[in-house]
Each structure stands twice: as structure tokens, then as C-alpha cells.
């Protein structure tokens with residue numbers, strides 16, 4: 001199983017370091033230099049290492065890199081465009097949903113997945129979805145506000161036929 | 167934290183899987199979502215030589231209904247249970263339990279079968295499925311056998327699996343079933359779980375889990391409720407003495423007794 005793994009990361013075909021026991025977070029951080037996913041609890045509890053595989057959220061700290069074979073991985077670096085933030089990132093800044101910043105990549109990634117699955121979530125849905133991402137600074141209220149901003153903007157943009165940067 | 171080395175195998179059929187799991191020469195473990203297994207390996211509590219990834223085994227992703235019977239394959243994740251139309255139609259409480267446990271990432275990766283095989287006393291689905299007398303189908307070198315969810319474990323974290331693969335979980339959902347499920351969570355997993363079921367055919371079926379013990383039906387409480395004249399206090403009194411919770415980080419024995427009593431009261435009040 002030492003063959004490099006063919007997978008797509010943030011839209012580009014690449015090979016992650018092989019080895020059955022390599023964790024996805026190490027393959028991303030050490031193999032590809034993608035430092036967005038953070039190591040914190042390393043037990044699937046805190047959400048700082050959240051990445052998407054085929055648009056579903058995973059704890060990359062508790063996922064074998066092998067699981068990504070032939071699939072599409074998105075880290076926080078994969079949102080937005082070169083030099084342009086995604087709508088979620090922009091709303092996090094506006095709402096003051098970032099303080100020390102350590103949990104931010106996981107939150108932003110989870111929010112993208114949330115809005116992908118629930119384009120018009122109410123507050124309870126947002127809270128339930130994000131309950132597994134832990135922040136020790138903000139008190140969470142600004143994050144909820146940021147999600148609601150993006151939700152409202154996306155709905156308004158869709159109505160007006162405009163495109164949002166995701 | 168890193169994982170110890172192991173070999174990863176990906177059988178495609180039940181026969182291949184059973185041959186790998188049942189190979190006594192090598193220490194192997196079934197690997198599905200890995201949400202518990204990789205955790206144990208990271209913490210140094212397990213170090214199997216071979217992980218047998220059975221997510222790709224044909225047939226294990228199935229989920230189906232036939233009349234009152236619901237069957238959920240071993241590779242079906244909590245997120246898939248939550249989203250499945252069949253489950254939401256026939257047994258919506260199971261869908262909502264699946265959608266509320268752990269966090270969204272564990273629900274994406276973790277399977278219902280893995281949850282039951284891990285035999286964690288803090289399991290939500292085990293409590294609900296014990297109350298409804300669900301069973302699992304296990305396959306090993308000597309064929310397939312059916313085991314009640316209530317009998318799947320000898321004790322905490324000790325499933326009766328003998329080189330076997332769990333194939334599917336089966337439950338029969340009777341007509342006129344009413345369900346109340348209650349849990350209390352202080353850290354990640356629930357401290358105490360209570361499932362109260364009532365239907366005309368079976369009367370009351372009440373299971374309590376957590377509190378340091380695997381989920382089990384509490385016949386004494388069911389009997390009291392089945393008299394038809396019981397007050398909530400009578401049911402709560404019947405529960406006292408039935409649980410032997412252990413003190414741990416979640417709280418003292420007395421505290422857990424109290425939680426169980428309160429959750430039982432809430433559950434019964436909702437459907438009585």
C-alpha cells in the first residue's frame with residue numbers, strides 16, 4: 001500500500017503520502033503543506049481539523065488518508081478564489097466571528113457544508129450542525145450571526161440571479 | 167498523535183471478510199467509520215495487526231423496509247439513518263436519535279453497526295433498539311446467527327462477537343407505537359439514556375442505558391406502568407434499586423440515579 005494515493009484536493013489532482021496508517025490531517029499538513037486544518041483535541045471532539053470529503057464533513061484527525069482515495073477533499077484553502085474570500089469567510093470577518101483564529105478554518109469549512117446541505121437553515125438547525133465545533137473565544141453568537149448573513153445573502157442573490165463567491 | 171502501523175485490507179464479499187476476521191493467526195479488527203477504533207489505537211488501547219475495512223463489502227450499505235420490519239446494513243452511517251426516508255416514515259425516533267448523537271463529523275463517518283459492536287454503555291441507539299427488541303445478524307465461519315441487541319454485549323465494551331461480522335440490524339415497528347426518548351449529555355456521550363415505548367400489542371417497553379451500565383429493559387417499571395393506574399412517581403419508585411451506576415467523571419452514583427429518574431419521568435409524561 002505504499003503507492004501514492006490519487007485524490008483531488010481543493011480541485012487539483014495530487015498524491016497524498018502513502019502508508020495505511022497515515023492520517024488525513026498529516027497527509028494534508030505535512031504532505032501538501034495545507035496548514036488550514038488544525039490539530040487540537042485529536043479525538044474528533046473539537047472540529048478544528050474539519051475537512052470535507054465529497055462535500056461531507058470529517059474530522060481529518062480521525063480519518064485515514066486512504067479514505068480519500070479517488071474522492072474530493074476540500075480544506076479551508078479550497079474556498080473562495082485567488083485573492084478573494086468566500087462569502088462565509090467574509091461574513092465571519094464582518095460579524096467578528098474570529099478572535100484567536102485557531103478554530104476558524106474548521107468552522108468556515110463546517111459552515112460551507114452546512115449551507116450546502118441546508119440552504120435555508122433556521123437558528124436551531126445552525127446550532128445543531130455547529131454544536132461539534134468548539135470555540136473558546138467568541139461565545140458563538142457572532143458565528144451564528146455570520147451564518148445567517150451568508151444564508152440571507154445567498155437567498156437574496158439567488159432571487160436576483162447573482163453569483164456569490166463560495 | 168499518530169497511529170501504530172497496521173495492514174489495511176478491503177474485502178469485497180462477506181466470505182472474504184469473514185476469512186480475514188476469523189483468521190486466528192493474525193490479530194485483526196473490523197474497521198468501519200473508525201470513530202472508535204482509531205481512537206483506541208491512537209490512545210494505545212488497541213493495536214490490531216490488520217484492519218479489515220468492510221465498508222465496501224457488497225450488501226452492507228442496504229437499508230430497507232418490509233411491512234413493519236426495518237433492516238439497516240452494517241455500513242450505514244448515522245447520517246444516512248438520519249436522512250433515510252424509510253426510517254423517517256416507519257421509526258422517526260431512530261432517525262432523530264441518529265441525527266442528534268455525537269457531532270456532525272462522527273455522524274458522517276460512524277456507523278450504526280459500529281456503535282452497537284463497540285458496546286459502549288453511553289450508546290443512544292442501543293437504548294432505543296433494546297427497548298424495541300431489535301436484533302442483529304452476525305456472520306462468522308460457522309454461518310449466520312441472530313442476537314438480540316440486548317444480548318450483544320457481555321458487559322461494557324465487550325461484544326459477544328467471535329470473529330464475526332455484524333451484517334445488519336433488524337427491528338420490528340408495531341402499529342400504534344408511541345416513543346419518547348430522553349438523554350442527558352454533559353461531555354461528548356450521554357450520561358443517561360431512557361427510551362419509553364408503548365403500543366397496544368406489547369404494552370410498555372422501557373429501557374435505560376448509561377449510568378455505567380449497558381442499556382437494558384427494566385421489567386419492574388414496565389410492570390408498574392402496565393397496570394394502567396400508575397402515577398409517574400410509582401414508575402420512578404420502581405426504577406430505584408434497579409440501576410447500579412458507577413461513579414465516574416460524569417458524576418456520582420446518586421446523581422445518576424436522580425438523572426435516570428428525572429428522564430424516566432419526562433419520557434413517560436410525554437406519551438402517557
Ligand SMILES: Cc1cc2nc3c(=O)[nH]c(=O)nc-3n(C[C@H](O)[C@H](O)[C@H](O)COP(=O)(O)OP(=O)(O)OC[C@H]3O[C@@H](n4cnc5c(N)ncnc54)[C@H](O)[C@@H]3O)c2cc1C
Nearest residue numbers: 196198199200201202203268276277280281283289290332
Ligand atoms: C466525539 C464522539 C462523540 C460521540 N457521541 C456519541 C453519542 O452521543 N451517542 C452515541 O450513541 N454514540 C456516540 N459516539 C459513538 C459513535 O456513535 C460511534 O463512534 C460510531 O457509531 C462507531 O461506528 P464506527 O463505524 O466508526 O465504528 P468503528 O470505530 O469502525 O468500530 C467500532 C468497534 O466495532 C467493531 N465493528 C464495527 N463494525 C462492525 C461490524 N459490522 N461487525 C463487527 N464488528 C464491527 C470494530 O472492530 C470496533 O471494535 C461518539 C463518538 C465520538 C468519537
